[in-house]
Amino acid sequence: MESEVGGRRARTRxxxxxxxxxxxxxxxxxxxxxxxxAEAAGVTEMTFFRHFAAKDRVVVEDPYDPLxxxxxxxxxxxxxxxxxAVAGLRTAWAxxxxxxxxxxxxxxxxxxxxxxxxxxxxxxxxxxxxxxxDQLVADGxxxxxxxxxxxxxxxxxxAALLDWSQRDDIALTDxxxxxxxxxDGRR
Amino acid sequence: MESEVGGRRARTRxxxxxxxxxxxxxxxxxxxxxxxxAEAAGVTEMTFFRHFAAKDRVVVEDPYDPLxxxxxxxxxxxxxxxxxAVAGLRTAWAxxxxxxxxxxxxxxxxxxxxxxxxxxxxxxxxxxxxxxxDQLVADGxxxxxxxxxxxxxxxxxxAALLDWSQRDDIALTDxxxxxxxxxDGRR
DNA sequence: GACGAAATGTTAGCCGCTAACATTTTCTTG
DNA sequence: CAAGAAAATGTTAGCGGCTAACATTTCGTC
Numbered sequence: 001m002e003s004e005v006g007g008r009r010a011r012t013r014x015x016x017x018x019x020x021x022x023x024x025x026x027x028x029x030x031x032x033x034x035x036x037x038a039e040a041a042g043v044t045e046m047t048f049f050r051h052f053a054a055k056d057r058v059v060v061e062d063p064y065d066p067l068x069x070x071x072x073x074x075x076x077x078x079x080x081x082x083x084x085a086v087a088g089l090r091t092a093w094a095x096x097x098x099x100x101x102x103x104x105x106x107x108x109x110x111x112x113x114x115x116x117x118x119x120x121x122x123x124x125x126x127x128x129x130x131x132x133x134d135q136l137v138a139d140g141x142x143x144x145x146x147x148x149x150x151x152x153x154x155x156x157x158x159a160a161l162l163d164w165s166q167r168d169d170i171a172l173t174d175x176x177x178x179x180x181x182x183x184d185g186r187r
Numbered sequence: 188m189e190s191e192v193g194g195r196r197a198r199t200r201x202x203x204x205x206x207x208x209x210x211x212x213x214x215x216x217x218x219x220x221x222x223x224x225a226e227a228a229g230v231t232e233m234t235f236f237r238h239f240a241a242k243d244r245v246v247v248e249d250p251y252d253p254l255x256x257x258x259x260x261x262x263x264x265x266x267x268x269x270x271x272a273v274a275g276l277r278t279a280w281a282x283x284x285x286x287x288x289x290x291x292x293x294x295x296x297x298x299x300x301x302x303x304x305x306x307x308x309x310x311x312x313x314x315x316x317x318x319x320x321d322q323l324v325a326d327g328x329x330x331x332x333x334x335x336x337x338x339x340x341x342x343x344x345x346a347a348l349l350d351w352s353q354r355d356d357i358a359l360t361d362x363x364x365x366x367x368x369x370x371d372g373r374r
Numbered sequence: 375g376a377c378g379a380a381a382t383g384t385t386a387g388c389c390g391c392t393a394a395c396a397t398t399t400t401c402t403t404g
Numbered sequence: 405c406a407a408g409a410a411a412a413t414g415t416t417a418g419c420g421g422c423t424a425a426c427a428t429t430t431c432g433t434c
Contacts, residue, residue: 008400009412034390044414049391080372115313119306126302144362147350148343148369155342156335163334175331182335185267185372195431196381220420231383236422 013051015041020058021106029059029114056120059107063128068092072135081141081149085132086183089153093176104172108165118162125154156183200238202228207245208293216246216301243307246294255279255315259322268328268336272319273370276340280363291359295352305349312341343370 006014019040023032034055038045052058072088079087111117132150137143160179164172181187193201206227210219221242225232239245259275266274298304319337324330347366351359368374 007411012412033388045391046415047413050413053391055390080374081369082372115310118313119310122309123302123306126305144347144350144365145369145374147346148366151346152339152343152370156339159334159338160331163331178331179335182268182332183339185269187267187332194380199381221422222420232421233384233423234382237382240422242421 009051012041012043012047016043016048016051017058017103021103021110024059024110025106029110029117056117059110059114059117060120060124061107063124068128069131069135071095072132073139075139077139077141081136081145082152083184084139084141085136085149085153086180088132088135089157090177090180093173093180099172105165108161112162112165121158122155125158129154153183156180196238199228199230199234203230203235203238204245204290208290208297211246211297212293216297216304243304246297246301246304247307247311248294249311249314256318256322258282259319260326262326264326264328268323268332269339270371271326271328272323272336272340273367275319275322276344277364277367280360280367292352295348299349299352308345309342312345316341340370343367 016037020032020037023036023040034048035045037058038048041048068088071092072085074091075084075087077084111121129147129150132153133143133146136146136149141149156179157176160175161172164170164175178187192198203224207219207224210223210227221235222232224245225235228235255275258279259272261278262271262274264271298308316334316337319340320330320333323333323336328336343366344363347362348359351357351362365374
């Protein structure tokens with residue numbers, strides 16, 4: 001039967017996620033203990049780690065990589081590496097599903113004020129970066145330039161995301177678009 | 188008397204640093220225990236932490252920030268944020284003292300193959316990034332664009348550094364110069 | 375040589391995280 | 405529906421990074 005929205009596992013995970021974000025918002029990420037999260041969710045510490053590989057995984061999730069490769073591949077190869085990377089991400093972003101509302105903002109907002117989490121985000125970007133690099137190289141870009149361009153682009157977008165989360169006066173889409181423009185040289 | 192090159196403290200620190208890098212190179216960063224480092228240096232675990240605030244501080248050190256601000260300030264404000272940031276760093280880099288040979292390369296090389304250390308580097312860049320942002324904003328750049336430009340530039344340079352450490356066919360100066368060119372759009 | 379300060383040692387403990395094994399809950403199937 | 409397989413959670417024990425509080429040694433100086 002599938003009457004529930006998710007099995008027991010899914011429900012436990014959702015509870016852990018929610019309790020964790022609550023605690024992070026109220027008393028800070030570093031000050032919150034995994035034991036506290038587990039208790040709030042009515043579960044054992046061990047169970048927490050069965051749902052999240054590490055404490056920071058509550059906030060930092062894996063990215064949606066696949067789309068990016070195609071988008072970058074579609075860019076004309078006459079452009080400069082950075083410009084091409086940016087153009088690819090612009091296209092990729094346009095194709096992405098609208099991010100699910102509230103939770104994204106909560107997460108990013110927490111990450112924005114927690115240095116150690118910013119590091120976690122950077123580490124997480126590594127896989128996306130690799131995809132970008134591969135795609136650029138496949139199109140004939142020098143590997144070193146490709147690395148630099150990919151790293152710079154992702155860092156720029158990440159910075160825009162962190163900034164966006166702290167303000168209420170701008171849509172996520174616009175924030176990213178503006179960041180890409182900055183990287184582009186369009187402004 | 189001052190016959191020694193440094194007091195006891197300085198010597199202990201040097202020993203710890205050397206033993207740590209040795210162990211990291213031989214058996215990997217993650218696989219090396221602070222206890223092992225301490226023992227190799229003939230010292231207690233506690234003493235290690237009295238010299239390095241954290242294990243990763245052996246590899247990731249604080250940057251030379253001060254120069255950057257001035258260099259960026261000297262750039263004409265007609266340029267695009269990213270271009271100006273890059274131009275500033277180009278100038279700053281030219282003024283930096285030649286990095287002390289071997290140890291830099293050892294450190295960066297270790298960082299290059301250790302994901303968790305890449306994160307530490309990113310976190311460490313935060314302060315330099317802030318300086319860059321402040322300088323750009325002071326010159327009239329929109330704060331958001333400044334953040335993006337600063338983050339992108341530093342990420343690009345960092346990527347170049349990591350890449351440089353893994354090859355023997357290029358000078359550090361050239362690697363950085365090339366990265367700046369990529370960010371610039373000069374290539 | 376005595377004395378104060380700097381450097382190091384000792385002990386105890388928190389927190390993130392993992393492994394090995396036991397227990398319960400849920401699903402399936404005869 | 406009973407029974408066994410599979411999934412989810414619990415229990416215990418322990419490692420490694422890191423911190424705090426207090427004791428001890430070493431060093432420079434008078």
